[in-house]
Structures are given as C-alpha cells and as structure tokens.
Amino acid sequence: MTVFDPRQRHTLAGRITIGLYRIGQAINHLLRQRGEARRLSPAQIQALLFLKYARPGVRTIGGLAARLGTTYATASGVADALEHKQLARRQPLPTDRRTVTLTLTEMGETECRELEDVLDTIEAAIADLTPTDQEALLRATQAIVRRLQEAGLVQVYEMCWGCQFFRPYAHPDDPAGPHHCAFVDAPLPEAQTYLECPDFLPRGPE
Numbered sequence: 001m002t003v004f005d006p007r008q009r010h011t012l013a014g015r016i017t018i019g020l021y022r023i024g025q026a027i028n029h030l031l032r033q034r035g036e037a038r039r040l041s042p043a044q045i046q047a048l049l050f051l052k053y054a055r056p057g058v059r060t061i062g063g064l065a066a067r068l069g070t071t072y073a074t075a076s077g078v079a080d081a082l083e084h085k086q087l088a089r090r091q092p093l094p095t096d097r098r099t100v101t102l103t104l105t106e107m108g109e110t111e112c113r114e115l116e117d118v119l120d121t122i123e124a125a126i127a128d129l130t131p132t133d134q135e136a137l138l139r140a141t142q143a144i145v146r147r148l149q150e151a152g153l154v155q156v157y158e159m160c161w162g163c164q165f166f167r168p169y170a171h172p173d174d175p176a177g178p179h180h181c182a183f184v185d186a187p188l189p190e191a192q193t194y195l196e197c198p199d200f201l202p203r204g205p206e
C-alpha cells in the first residue's frame, strides 16, 4: 500500500502514516532549502553535523555511510566533496594510524554553527503541543523507530538499543528509569536511550 492510497485515510494508523510522510517531506524541504542557500547538498549537511557530534572512532567513511544510510562509495563521494570545499579533511586516527577519520576544518566548524538550527521549525511545531502530547509522541516515535530498526529500514547508530552494555527493561517498576546501563551501572530513562553515547560498544552477533 502506498502513502497515496486513499484507503489509508480510513484507519488511524494510515492517517498517522500519511502525517509522518508529510513531516518527512518538510524535513527534506528544510535541508534542501538550507543547502541551496549554502551550496551544500542535504547529504553534505547531514555529514557535517555527523562529523561535529560523533566520537572520533566512528568519524570514518564507514561511519558516515552508516549515518547517511548509503553505500561506502556514496559516503566517500560526500567526503570528497566536503574536502574539496575545505570543510573537512581525512587524517589518521592518532590511536590507530591505519584508520582514516574525517575531521571538520575551521571552516567546517563555522558552517556547522550555521546549520545546527535547520530543524528548528519542526521542533517549534512540536513544542506547541501540550507536554502530555509531547510525551506520548516521543514514546510513539521511539517505538516506531525501534520496529523500523528491527526490520533493517533505519540504522539507529551509537544508541543504547545496539549497545552491549544495555539492559532493556531491567527496572520495569521504575517509569523514570526502566532500562539499565551496565557500563555506568545506573538506570536509564527511555529518552536517553536514543542519544549518541561516547561509551557505546556495539552488540556482538546474538
């Protein structure tokens, strides 16, 4: 069933699917609009923000490919374009010189400061909802992302759900911290499980 199938409007799930599709369109529009103004493609904008916030060990072409959901060759092309624009440079990781990482240049850092608010319009629309609706929306979107991750449709990267220290629902009676991080040996609130973490270690094969 496509999102344009009118039958979808007759179910709540179908109407929400169309709503999410519209939000996706708005995000693409914001990225394209900002990119046109700054001569950057949407992938280049996402790559710059990835380089700003990811920890050094994952700022590789492979890490970038995982973040963008593209092939290694496509991510390498994005890195080439950023190097050509003098926004990023390839350099060996100091702790393992066989690993080539991507680092923002000073110009790249400046560019990031101009890009960080690119989704503010979406955030402002969400901030207008009541706190109760925001909580419900957060829980719902997290559950949807988790299902899409399990289906291999989105790559949730550097977050608790793929980390070997993560113990989901270890504290089922504690709504403020239902999960547990074995690395810091502390309860984890649901919202924090979707943030990038410098201590993330990927889970091995089940």
Ligand code: SF4
Pocket: 158, 159, 160, 163, 164, 165, 166, 167, 180, 181, 182, 183, 184, 193, 197, 198, 199, 200, 201
């Ligand atoms: S180490 Fe970080 S990513 Fe892993 S479970 Fe703990 S908080 Fe989550």
